[in-house]
Amino acid sequence: MTKPPATIFALLDCNNFYASCERAFNPKLRKRPIVVLSNNDGCVIARSAEAKALGIPMGAPAFKFQPLFRKHGVAVFSSNFALYGDMSRRVMDTAARFTPDMEIYSIDEAFLRLDRMHDRPLDVARRIRATIQQWTGIPVSIGIGPTKTLAKVANRVAKKHPEHGGAFSLEDHPDRDRILTDIEIEDVWGIGRQYGKKLREFGIRNALQFSRLDKDWVRKRMTVNGMHTLLELQGVPCLPLEQTVATPKSIVCSRTFAGSLTDKDKLAEIISGYAARTGERLRAQGCVAGHLQVFMLTDRFRLDRPQYSNAAVSSLVAPTSRTPDLIRAARKVLDQIFKPGYEYRKAGVMLFGIEKEQGRRLHLFEPSPEERARSKAVMETMDRINAKWGAMTMRLGAEGTGKRWVMRQAHLSPRYTTNWRELPVVRLD
């Protein structure tokens, strides 16, 4: 029997992504510490390397750290998900030029297959990294390994040790064992804090110790997923590109219009349609979202026209994937930010605060279980019909009936609900 050709995975991860997006457009921020705040500027959700070095923790309440921000000249930003979504698309588009085998894993991470290429994977990774830096201004780190889990480990090494120049390969690395010893058990992809705690009770503290455990022992205690992690750490690929089940950090639906738009009702129809599409993607992944953002802008290139752009976020009463809830929230935001007298060129809806529907803690304001079951059935029927007969065969009245603003080709062809790889692709143009 011949051995199947070895797989080579790369994990591309943007460094301090939100902070890097802010910096990409403002060279004055180059060496300055940056923090990005959550909705309503509550707490820190992203930090630049300099901000981390100042000891500002993730989730730090902004008001408490104000004096420290001032003292060290920290640049503070409200989160701008429209920008981050667009930058993410640019980074992913750039990476996709190098290989068609790519899985966008989150707003700032993607797995790539680097086998089936002529050049050495590490050389390809260095080229991808340099190109992304040059074209988007976003620094990325790339880890390479024979499995996705080892690519994740390699990525940590690339990030932690700048002497590797932002790319590191664990493919046949002589020091693989030593490197795995340095990875805390909780930090292994797929293990997390809960299993980490249990494993520590058994004296398993790092990735190497875990990788030497007995297969059946792991399967019994951590299901087949745990066993996959074990095998992957040993270099046996178990997770192909498409089949990772991840929760995306955000889902975006947006378009540049063919012409410009001034009419609020038309805009409301379009935005309702976008909200419905994001809802479909959310449901296809078994997720719910806690926040919805609407953004809109005029044509930046028409300097002869008055310019306006705005975005606002509505926090949903309880995390939801129901289209009517999303449309209602989107329309509420539109009411807040719409200004008459401008020619709008682009608008979009972005969902974030995304979590798996199953197994999440229920919210205080959650509808009753019966009510949830009923609306779930309605949504499922709608998704099935649309998957079979084409996107938007069945839609809600709020989305409008006119075909003129319905950009069929831009959105979900039915495969989007079944082909994981195409799901989180951000389309802003």
Ligand SMILES: [Mg+2]
């Ligand atoms: Mg990152």
